[in-house]
Amino acid sequence: MWGELAETVRTGEGGGQLALGMPPYEYFIKEPQLGLLFDRTMASEGPFRHRPAVEAYDFGQFTTVVDVGGGNGALMAEILKAYPQPAGIVFDLPRAAPAAQQTIDAGGLGDRCGFIAGDAFETVPAGGDAYVLSNFLVSWGDDRAVLLLRNCRKAIAENGKVLLIEWVMPAGNESREGFRFFDTVSRDLIMLTVQGSGRGRVRTRSEFHDLLKAAGFEMTAVIPTRGSVSVIEAKPV
Numbered sequence: 001m002w003g004e005l006a007e008t009v010r011t012g013e014g015g016g017q018l019a020l021g022m023p024p025y026e027y028f029i030k031e032p033q034l035g036l037l038f039d040r041t042m043a044s045e046g047p048f049r050h051r052p053a054v055e056a057y058d059f060g061q062f063t064t065v066v067d068v069g070g071g072n073g074a075l076m077a078e079i080l081k082a083y084p085q086p087a088g089i090v091f092d093l094p095r096a097a098p099a100a101q102q103t104i105d106a107g108g109l110g111d112r113c114g115f116i117a118g119d120a121f122e123t124v125p126a127g128g129d130a131y132v133l134s135n136f137l138v139s140w141g142d143d144r145a146v147l148l149l150r151n152c153r154k155a156i157a158e159n160g161k162v163l164l165i166e167w168v169m170p171a172g173n174e175s176r177e178g179f180r181f182f183d184t185v186s187r188d189l190i191m192l193t194v195q196g197s198g199r200g201r202v203r204t205r206s207e208f209h210d211l212l213k214a215a216g217f218e219m220t221a222v223i224p225t226r227g228s229v230s231v232i233e234a235k236p237v
Helices: 002-011 015-020 024-030 032-043 050-056 074-082 094-106 142-155 181-195 205-214
Strands: 064-068 087-092 113-117 130-134 161-166 217-224 230-236
Touching: 002 015, 002 181, 015 024, 015 181, 024 032, 032 094, 050 074, 064 074, 064 142, 074 087, 074 094, 074 113, 074 130, 087 094, 094 113, 130 142, 142 161, 142 205, 161 205, 205 217, 205 230
Parallel strands: 064 087, 064 130, 087 113, 130 161
Antiparallel strands: 161 230, 217 230
């Protein structure tokens, strides 16, 4: 995909489409072993993304946490090990089920956590009081990102919260607290390389505010972590 970067810059077409002939997420379904490798790679970011987010935010206030696009369940395992109160749902495409179940079983979390298969662009499990989207919106353009958030808005409990664990690009006079230039900018470049122009990117605080507002949420906090991501909290309007 990186080998196609010059063509991506010229045309806007993503390296995934150019190198694989289809979007990467479709390719992972076609080639499940590579899909598992992708999930393991994302989970390997745990010490730099999952754990700092869990340390920075109080997940113990919730009854049911739904990890939308939860992959192999690595983030959910971190949450449930740190906080004994909530139950958890890992929600992702069917291909993620075996790896997620393995993570749940390995952590001894079977009595508090389960996997539900589905497509977040169609619907998400209802009734959770926390919906977590970690390293998810960064992969999609605004239209698709708003669709994901609107599906969470339809499903969320009345007093629930949506939590985005994402990189935040400072702009203008916006806060630079927690901003790590290399990690954030390199993630933005990865999104351009893989997805192409307009399909995914690191967003600014104001861009997250606008996405959440369009989906029926009010952004209530942006909490930096010791890693390169922030926890963006929002509540239903």
